[in-house]
Amino acid sequence: MIEIKKYAAIDIGSNAMRLLITNVIEEKGKKTQFNKSHLIRVPIRLGQDAFTVGEISEENTQRMIKAMKAYKLLMEVYKVEKYAACATSAMREAYNGSDLVKLIRQESDIRIEIIDGKKEAMIIANSDLKTFINSEGNFLYVDVGGGSTEFTLFSDGKQMASKSFKNGTVRLLNNMVTDTVWQEIEKWIKTQTAMYPHIQLIGSGGNINKLFKMSGKTQDKPLTAAYLNGQLNYLNNLSYEERISQLGLNTDRADVIIPAIRIYANAMKWSGAKQIYVPKIGLSDGIVKALYYDNSGLKIHDLSVNE
Secondary structure: OEEEEEEEEEEEOOOOEEEEEEEEEEEOOOOOEEEEEEEEEEOOOHHHHHHHOOOOOHHHHHHHHHHHHHHHHHHHHOOOOEEEEEEOHHHHHOOOHHHHHHHHHHHHOOOEEEOOHHHHHHHHOOOOHHHHOOOOOEEEEEEEOOOOEEEEEEEOOEEEEEEEEOOOHHHHHOOOOOHHHHHHHHHHHHHHHOOOOOEEEEEEOHHHHHHHHHHOOOOOOOEEHHHHHHHHHHHHOOOHHHHHHOOOOOOOOOOOHHHHHHHHHHHHHHHOOOEEEOOOOOHHHHHHHHHHHOOOOOOOEEOOOOO
16 A cells, blocks of 8 residues: 655746655655656746846746746645745845745745755755765765855765855856856865765756756766866857757756856866766755655645645
């Protein structure tokens, strides 16, 4: 006899917002399964507002409200039991972020929690990352977002160090990342990985997932540093329009994919890694696991009761 629960995660990033609905399958004597049911992505680039003018615009505020109303209806239609909604760097840095959280609750009844980089990294660690990392070996996990990048070093299955830097794809597009920030990242990576030989990278984020899909490799095969640098040069030689028409990239992916690859490629160079693995993990997956295990301090909301 199996029991199926439906959980949902809302990830409000700097480049897009996602609703992930997951079937959680419990069967006595077997490991709990987390099967993704539906993923709905809305390309609202909040970081363009937050990082350039310091506030979420009225236009994007209204788009967010509409998206959250739609997410609420979808969760009800799919009979989701519990959900959590997390906002990251764009909402953290917008001075009207807290006001927007209150407004969205009034308009859509969705309760959003703004989380910091440390908590974001911890939630992602709740995902399948732990099952991917072997008990032996050294791994640098790199999660590239629109506003920030989280780096976490693992050795023999244990987390050794973690740090978040304000270097993301939307910031890079707007020339908001100084040489000093790059130098700080280089110093941190080199210092933290110095005593750990044979580092391998693990990458997460929409851009590395797209690049991996374009490579045609199977999930257990890594990408090489040479491949990343080759793709970086190839994409740089295409115009924005050509990346859309020839490669089929979405309009909100065709520009940010280049700065994203730059971050991963530099992380590989500075850590000495030759390969990067790309499991399908991210903040949304971690939120679902956090809902189930209730081990991250997230604010969990029950759709079956009137809160």
